[in-house]
Amino acid sequence: MGEPSAQTGEHAISTSGLTKRYRGGQLAVDGLDLAVPRGSVFGFLGPNGSGKTTTIRMLMGLIAPTSGAARVLGEPMPRAVRSVLPRVGALIEGPALYGFLSGRDNLLRFDAADPTAEPRTRGTRVDTALERVGLAAAAGKKARAYSLGMKQRLGLAAALLRPRELLVLDEPTNGLDPQGMREIRSLVRELAADGTTVFLSSHLLDEIEQVCTHAAVMSRGRLITQGPVEALSSAGRLVVTTPDPAEAVRVLKERGVTGLAADGDRVTGELPQDPAALPELADFNAALVAAGVRVRGFGVERASLEDAFVALTGEGFDVAG
Ligand SMILES: Nc1ncnc2c1ncn2[C@@H]1O[C@H](COP(=O)(O)OP(=O)(O)OP(=O)(O)O)[C@@H](O)[C@H]1O
Numbered sequence: 525m526g527e528p529s530a531q532t533g534e535h536a537i538s539t540s541g542l543t544k545r546y547r548g549g550q551l552a553v554d555g556l557d558l559a560v561p562r563g564s565v566f567g568f569l570g571p572n573g574s575g576k577t578t579t580i581r582m583l584m585g586l587i588a589p590t591s592g593a594a595r596v597l598g599e600p601m602p603r604a605v606r607s608v609l610p611r612v613g614a615l616i617e618g619p620a621l622y623g624f625l626s627g628r629d630n631l632l633r634f635d636a637a638d639p640t641a642e643p644r645t646r647g648t649r650v651d652t653a654l655e656r657v658g659l660a661a662a663a664g665k666k667a668r669a670y671s672l673g674m675k676q677r678l679g680l681a682a683a684l685l686r687p688r689e690l691l692v693l694d695e696p697t698n699g700l701d702p703q704g705m706r707e708i709r710s711l712v713r714e715l716a717a718d719g720t721t722v723f724l725s726s727h728l729l730d731e732i733e734q735v736c737t738h739a740a741v742m743s744r745g746r747l748i749t750q751g752p753v754e755a756l757s758s759a760g761r762l763v764v765t766t767p768d769p770a771e772a773v774r775v776l777k778e779r780g781v782t783g784l785a786a787d788g789d790r791v792t793g794e795l796p797q798d799p800a801a802l803p804e805l806a807d808f809n810a811a812l813v814a815a816g817v818r819v820r821g822f823g824v825e826r827a828s829l830e831d832a833f834v835a836l837t838g839e840g841f842d843v844a845g
Contacts, residue, residue, distance in 0.1 A: 536562045536690050536721040537583060541592035544578050552578040554745040555592065560723055560738070565716045567732035567753070568725040570742030576725040577617070579742075580694050584614055597689055610640065613688040615696060619679025623668030627659055627678050630667055634682045641686070653681040657711060673704025680711065691715060693724040697731060709735050762808065764791040765821030775815045779808055795824065 537560035544553040553575040560566045568576050581587045583594055585602035594601045599608045621630050631650040635641050641649070654660045657677040662670070667678065676696060683691060696712070697705040712735050716722050726732055732739050733753060740750035749756060762781060766772045769786035777784055781793035809822050 534562055535595070535598075536560050536564075537566075537594070537596055537723060539579075539583075539592060539594040542579065542582060542589055542594055543591045544575075544582060544587070545590045552745055553582070553589075556745075556747050558740055558747065558750065560721065562721050563716075563719060564738045565712065565722045565736045566724070567736035567739035568723060568742065569727070569729065569732050569739050570725075571727055574742040575745040576727075576742060577694055578745075580614075580616060580692060580723075580725060584612070584616065584692065585609070586616075610686070611688060612690045612692060613680075613683030614692045614694075615676070615679045615683055616692070616694045619675060619682060621667045621675060621678060623666065625667060626664050627667055627670065627674075627681075628654060628663040630678060631681055631685065635685050638685070649685055653684045656684055657681045658707070671704065673700045673707055676700065676704070676708060677711070680708075684715075688720055691720055691722045691724075693722065695725055695727070697726070697728070705731070761825045762793045762795050762805075763821070763823050763825055764812065764819060765789055766791060766812070766817055766819055768817045771815060772812055772817045772819075775812050775817060776808060779811055781808070789820070 537558060539556050539558045542553060542556040542558070543551075545551050556575075556579060558579075568579070570576050578587070582589050583596055583601060585605035585608075588602060596604075596608050597611055601608060622633070625633065628650060631653060632646060635646050635650060636643070651660070651663075654663045657680050659674065659677055659681060662674060667675065670678065680693075680696075693712070697708050700708065709731070712722055712724065716737075724736075736753050738751065739753050739756055741748040741756070762776070764772050764776070767789055769789060769791050772791045773784045773786055776791070776793050781795070783792075783794035785792050805824065809819060812819050812822075
């Protein structure tokens, strides 16, 4: 990663060496270099306790980093917090709602707390936001009667009261039933389709694969990898079936295939992460044949993001959290 200032235009979020050590000594985030492209739906993936919430709180200026730097929408944080936060919608650790007020009245209060919000257009703004998240019909109901999914949607509506360039959502589907999860995910897709950059944390791999264009994987406060989701999950395994496994291993090793293993007539190896390297697959086959290896089967098993995570961290992934 280069100078953060050089990335102002293309990155909604960038950090360099971002680190947080809590007072008790816990190193929650350790030298994080994040690059979130504008217009992406960026999944911030990691098991509970891996440092996601701590990172988000630093990005939003809620806590100060111990060292390192962060830029949000091109501005340094926390220094530019006053000019940046109005451009960012955030939903962190569940929305703060008044249960005794209706969903609509909650939003009216929320809007009234924004000194830059024009009071005369408040009602229209609130109704548009309610419409947007599919709560128009339930707008008059008291918030305490809302399901968890409805509460999350009301929180999103609050984040959407004004146009935002960036939405930061901390575990937006946590605790929701499958229907509630689907609703939030399709809402995220719609928002992204309008050009808003969405940064969302999750401990659910399949969620990231379903909604995100890009992802970063965290483990114990450190960044393991980041990039387009298809690149992260496409690192495939080469599988060759042959009665000459030892010779096949030798030829493939020469060609740079790593992690080679032979089990009976089945030889497997790791392919490079870079999808640009994939056209060379035919070359692997040709090299085997040229070396006199009798190739009975040749193919690639595509790895899931989950396989990639386990391979990268050496840890199992506790999907249930
Ligand atoms: N205020 C705090 N003081 C001390 N340690 C903390 C504090 N907040 C978090 N931690 C520790 O820092 C580490 C990272 O926590 P963090 O909440 O950022 O992780 P996370 O990936 O967001 O997990 P979760 O999804 O459970 O919130 C954990 O070991 C946690 O116990």
